[in-house]
Amino acid sequence: MADSMVNLEDISTDSLNLPIFREKKLEVSVLRLDKIHPEISGNKWFKLKYYLETARMWHKKRLISFGGPYSNHIVALACAAKAKGFSSTGFIRGEKPAQLSPSLLAAHEYGMGLEFLSRERFRMKEEPSFLLALQKQYPEALIIPEGGCTEPGIRGAEEILSFSDISSYSHICCAVGTGATLAGIANASNPAQKITGISVLRGTMGFEPLRTSWINDPEKLYRINLIHDYHFGGYAKKSAALLNFMNEVYEVSGIPTDFVYTAKLLYGIADLAWIDYFPKESRVLIIHSGGLAGNLSLPSGTLHF
Numbered sequence: 092m093a094d095s096m097v098n099l100e101d102i103s104t105d106s107l108n109l110p111i112f113r114e115k116k117l118e119v120s121v122l123r124l125d126k127i128h129p130e131i132s133g134n135k136w137f138k139l140k141y142y143l144e145t146a147r148m149w150h151k152k153r154l155i156s157f158g159g160p161y162s163n164h165i166v167a168l169a170c171a172a173k174a175k176g177f178s179s180t181g182f183i184r185g186e187k188p189a190q191l192s193p194s195l196l197a198a199h200e201y202g203m204g205l206e207f208l209s210r211e212r213f214r215m216k217e218e219p220s221f222l223l224a225l226q227k228q229y230p231e232a233l234i235i236p237e238g239g240c241t242e243p244g245i246r247g248a249e250e251i252l253s254f255s256d257i258s259s260y261s262h263i264c265c266a267v268g269t270g271a272t273l274a275g276i277a278n279a280s281n282p283a284q285k286i287t288g289i290s291v292l293r294g295t296m297g298f299e300p301l302r303t304s305w306i307n308d309p310e311k312l313y314r315i316n317l318i319h320d321y322h323f324g325g326y327a328k329k330s331a332a333l334l335n336f337m338n339e340v341y342e343v344s345g346i347p348t349d350f351v352y353t354a355k356l357l358y359g360i361a362d363l364a365w366i367d368y369f370p371k372e373s374r375v376l377i378i379h380s381g382g383l384a385g386n387l388s389l390p391s392g393t394l395h396f
Contacts, residue, residue: 096174097136101126102254107344107357107377115364116371121346122255125353125381128170130197133381134265134272135167137247138239143175145243146233153178153232155225156239157216160185160192161327161351163382164238169203179203180229184213193387238269245305248275257376260284262369265378266291266356267317268326270301272380277315278307288317289359291352293325321359327351327385333358338395347396349382350389356380 103126107119124133131139146154154172158165158181165181172179181198187207191199199205208216215221216237225234238244248271257263263280267273267288277286292300298317306312323330329350337354341347348354360377369375386394 096171097127097131099127099254104255104376105344105346107340107346109340109343109361111361111364115367115369117364117369117373117375119360119375119377120255120260121344121377121379122251123346123379124251124254125347125379125383127381130170130201130384131167132163132383133379134248134251135163135239135381136171137251137275138164138244138271139167139171139235140247141243142233142235142239143171146177147175149233151177151231151233153180153229154235155180155182155229155232156235157182157184157213157237159183159326160188161194161385161388162237163194163351163385165203166194166197166201166384168235169198169201172203173201180206180232182206182208182213182216184208185210194385197384236269238271240269240271240302240305244271245274245278248272249279251275251378252279255376257281257284259374260376261373262287262375263378264289264356264360264375266352266380267301268292268352270299270305272378273301273315273317274305276378277311278305280311280314284314286311286315287360287363288315289321289356290317290319291322291326291355293322293328295319318359318363321355321362323355329354334389334393336361341394341396346379347383347386347394348379349385351385352380352382 103123112119154177262285264287267290273288
């Protein structure tokens with residue numbers, strides 16, 4: 092499938108010269124996947140593209156997936172489905188709120204049907220009995236896991252690093268939700284490059300939520316470090332310090348971030364630099380995974396971009 096839906100030629104690798112990076116003698120760059128599309132932005136396109144191909148080849152008429160009320164994945168899927176002529180349904184974690192989040196409003200505007208599941212039912216979404224019943228209910232649908240975290244999504248994420256010359260980077264860093272992007276980045280990395288993931292979820296530990304079976308070379312597991320200290324209270328949670336940091340980053344670099352993923356990623360990288368996690372003279376590449384539309388839930392004037 093052609094990539095005409097998104098502007099891959101707009102991807103750039105931009106310098107991020109925060110004071111802490113200068114002090115620690117680090118060269119830090121950001122791979123700007125956020126520039127490819129306002130909704131199907133960042134890693135979302137890469138994780139969806141092979142599912143869209145499969146749906147077309149199998150003559151499916153509907154795309155189904157799962158996510159929370161602030162899910163960028165849900166919005167991207169709804170937008171892509173409409174653009175490619177598919178119907179779409181999103182199964183959303185939690186009871187239906189009195190007022191839909193901006194993300195869910197956007198998905199609805201793109202024609203996605205929204206079904207709300209209790210948290211208990213949502214946790215069953217990967218169980219074979221649940222999926223079998225769902226497929227019987229929607230025989231014309233392709234069911235895509237949350238975050239695209241199976242082989243097609245990981246395969247798409249493996250293409251991300253092809254949009255930058257990664258040969259000289261010692262470290263590659265990304266935010267982690269389901270872990271599919273981290274797996275793809277690790278699989279595509281060069282030998283000796285260290286991979287750091289910043290989990291945006293509360294309660295994860297070790298390699299969670301990454302599944303080690305997604306990594307194509309067991310030796311690469313020794314180069315992956317998944318850090319769980321920068322979730323700011325959990326998924327889509329935030330603080331005044333995080334919002335202030337987002338404004339500081341933009342004022343220094345002109346790079347916008349979102350409070351769900353990329354701000355936590357950059358905050359974590361800056362804090363890790365402060366404690367000398369990165370050796371001096373390290374060259375660090377940060378993956379900007381898009382999702383800026385999530386900032387629409389913030390009060391007007393909170394951000395300076």
